[in-house]
Amino acid sequence: MAFIELENIEYSTKKRKLNKEKLFNGLDLKIENNAFVTIIGDNGIGKTTLSKLIIGEINPDKGSVFLNGQEVKAYERFEIGKMIGYLFQNEELQLFCNKIEEELLFSYEFGEGITEEIHTRFNNIIKELSLEKVLKTPINKLSKGEKKRVAIGTILMNTPKFIILDEPTVGLDAKLIDDFRNIILKIYQQGIGILLISHDMSFIKSLPTKIYKISTGGIVNECNI
Amino acid sequence: MSVTFDPRTKIFSVVVLSGMVLLSPNLMNQLMIMIMTILLCLMFGVNIFILLKKIKKFLVLFLGIIVIQSIFTNGQTDLVFIGSFTILSVEGLQLGINYMLRVLVIVFCGAIVSSSSMRNTMQGMVQLGLPYEFALMTSIGVRFLPILMDEIKQTYMAMELRGINIKKIPLRRRIELIGRLFVPIVNATLVRAKKLSESTEMRGYIIGEVRSSYYRLRFKGCDIILGLSIIIMAFLILFIIR
Numbered sequence: 001m002a003f004i005e006l007e008n009i010e011y012s013t014k015k016r017k018l019n020k021e022k023l024f025n026g027l028d029l030k031i032e033n034n035a036f037v038t039i040i041g042d043n044g045i046g047k048t049t050l051s052k053l054i055i056g057e058i059n060p061d062k063g064s065v066f067l068n069g070q071e072v073k074a075y076e077r078f079e080i081g082k083m084i085g086y087l088f089q090n091e092e093l094q095l096f097c098n099k100i101e102e103e104l105l106f107s108y109e110f111g112e113g114i115t116e117e118i119h120t121r122f123n124n125i126i127k128e129l130s131l132e133k134v135l136k137t138p139i140n141k142l143s144k145g146e147k148k149r150v151a152i153g154t155i156l157m158n159t160p161k162f163i164i165l166d167e168p169t170v171g172l173d174a175k176l177i178d179d180f181r182n183i184i185l186k187i188y189q190q191g192i193g194i195l196l197i198s199h200d201m202s203f204i205k206s207l208p209t210k211i212y213k214i215s216t217g218g219i220v221n222e223c224n225i
Numbered sequence: 226m227s228v229t230f231d232p233r234t235k236i237f238s239v240v241v242l243s244g245m246v247l248l249s250p251n252l253m254n255q256l257m258i259m260i261m262t263i264l265l266c267l268m269f270g271v272n273i274f275i276l277l278k279k280i281k282k283f284l285v286l287f288l289g290i291i292v293i294q295s296i297f298t299n300g301q302t303d304l305v306f307i308g309s310f311t312i313l314s315v316e317g318l319q320l321g322i323n324y325m326l327r328v329l330v331i332v333f334c335g336a337i338v339s340s341s342s343m344r345n346t347m348q349g350m351v352q353l354g355l356p357y358e359f360a361l362m363t364s365i366g367v368r369f370l371p372i373l374m375d376e377i378k379q380t381y382m383a384m385e386l387r388g389i390n391i392k393k394i395p396l397r398r399r400i401e402l403i404g405r406l407f408v409p410i411v412n413a414t415l416v417r418a419k420k421l422s423e424s425t426e427m428r429g430y431i432i433g434e435v436r437s438s439y440y441r442l443r444f445k446g447c448d449i450i451l452g453l454s455i456i457i458m459a460f461l462i463l464f465i466i467r
Contacts, residue, residue: 057382081386092412093376094383096405107387110394110402140412158388 002030003068003162003193004054009218010062011049023049024218027063033161034204036188037202038196040225041214048089048196050214051164054195055080067162085155085163089170091148098138100131104153118157125153128186130179145176152183162193169200176179201225230269232341232349234448238265239334241459246330248463252319255326262333268451271336280332287328291321347440357436365421373414379411430455445452 009027023046031037034143039047052058053065056072065072067083088094096101104122108114129149134142139150148168155163165184169177181203187192188208198204204211205225213223229314249255266273295317305313310428338346343364350360357360394402430436 054387055382076390077382077385078388078390086383086386088379088383090413091378092416093409094386096384096408098408100228106405107389110389110398154387198410 001033001069003033003035004031004195005029005066006050006053006063007066008055009060009065011046011053011060011218013049022217026062027211027214027218027220029220031162031193034191034193036194036207036209038195038198038207038209038211039200039214040201040204040211040223045214045216046218047214048166051086051166051195051197054164055086057086066120082158083161085152085158085160087148087151087155087163087165087168089166091144091151094151094154095139095147098140100126100135100137100139100150100153103139103150104157106154107158121157121159125156128156129153129183143176144171145179148172148180149183152187156187159180160192162195164195164197166197167199167221168196169198169203175201181206228268228450230442230445232338232345233353233442233444233450234451235269235337235341236346236349236353237452238269238455239337240436241455242330242334245459246327246465252323252326254462255323255330258328258330261458261462262330263456266333266337269337269340271333271340276333276336280329287325290324291318294321294324325413334365343368344440345442348440350437351438352442361430369417372417373410377406380406381445383409 005028006029009024010022011024011027012022027050029050038048041047043171049058054062054067056065056073056077059073067075067080072080085223087093095103097154101122102109104125105114105118108118126135129152131146131149131153134146139147142150152163168180168184172180177200182195184196187190194209196204196207196209211223211225212220235432242258242265245258245261246255249258257359263273293311295313296311298314298317298320302312303313304315304318305311312319341349347357347364350363351357384402389402391399391402399411
């Protein structure tokens with residue numbers, strides 16, 4: 001069974017609606033459990049919009065989006081968050097605390113509470129993301145690459161089944177992109193599905209991913225680069 | 226054939242409309258001002274349906290305010306009451322509708338001003354004799370508000386996507402949680418403000434310097450006719466039809 005399924009999606013932004021244009025006109029896409037999928041396409045073609053449809057931030061004009069066999073509309077946002085992690089293009093918008101420890105434990109502090117198991121998970125994630133050295137550094141003093149890692153850490157704390165990465169390599173240098181690639185591969189090897197949205201062809205080439213290209217009108221085709 | 230009005234005509238109409246709505250003595254007057262505002266919006270090319278769609282969410286708030294106004298107004302004609310406690314009276318309802326119309330006129334006025342491009346509005350303000358800094362700050366403020374709102378929305382969504390069921394958190398903790406929202410929002414706003422000030426300085430905008438411009442706005446016949454019509458209408462509504 002597909003974990004993410006978009007069925008005959010029609011969607012227009014407000015601006016396009018005025019011009020009677022459709023961003024997606026019958027978009028279909030199925031992403032299996034534990035899959036590694038990359039979405040490519042020109043600027044403004046609807047890559048980020050597609051990810052917003054998946055997490056239920058926006059609703060399609062027609063068609064349905066299914067998550068784990070159930071329509072996205074049927075889920076509360078926090079339930080989606082437990083299944084899908086989302087790394088924003090601007091990761092700073094998803095960091096709320098000034099210390100890494102507080103940040104990673106944030107959802108448990110305001111949710112189910114911090115147990116021994118959560119602490120063990122926290123320690124493992126810190127090691128996995130090589131954040132030990134900067135653990136005491138205030139988040140606002142971290143580099144962009146480190147902030148991205150912290151944001152990934154907050155996602156992994158929720159043990160999601162799928163992670164959406166929206167242009168994760170923007171603003172990173174070659175060394176940081178290389179580190180980021182290793183992190184993504186580690187996550188994928190743990191059985192977590194990945195949906196990558198990117199323009200960075202050399203980065204995509206180095207990953208074991210299925211590539212889909214979105215064209216005008218939301219036509220999705222598998223392709224090789 | 227579509228007519229493009231001078232931004233100064235729009236600023237003038239907004240000043241007149243806001244002044245009228247504050248001075249208007251009764252509900253009948255305010256209704257007429259509202260009709261005048263809608264007519265002007267149509268003339269200036271504001272899409273009223275999109276605007277109404279945007280403020281749809283606030284209509285519940287307006288209704289709530291009408292009820293609250295009514296509760297705290299000692300009316301003589303009760304409409305809804307429990308024993309001696311009046312929930313809705315005719316006078317209260319009138320006051321609430323008064324308030325709603327005033328707010329709607331102000332919102333529509335905002336839409337009228339932003340129907341011109343940022344450059345034209347700024348030029349209009351400068352040619353009206355307002356300080357350049359004031360014109361620049363106002364136009365930046367108007368244009369940045371939607372971006373700020375979008376960031377607040379994204380940050381809130383990011384918080385929900387952390388798997389936190391905000392609805393189930395006790396009120397005190399919820400306030401604390403909402404307080405945390407401000408960390409990324411204030412941070413993003415400061416970063417944006419810094420970048421903006423750097424880029425404006427790089428383009429030669431220096432505070433205190435007198436700026437000149439080759440671009441001049443010129444009133445057309447339609448601006449003069451509309452300006453005069455606005456004055457006549459305002460006079461009629463405020464002093465004749467009471």
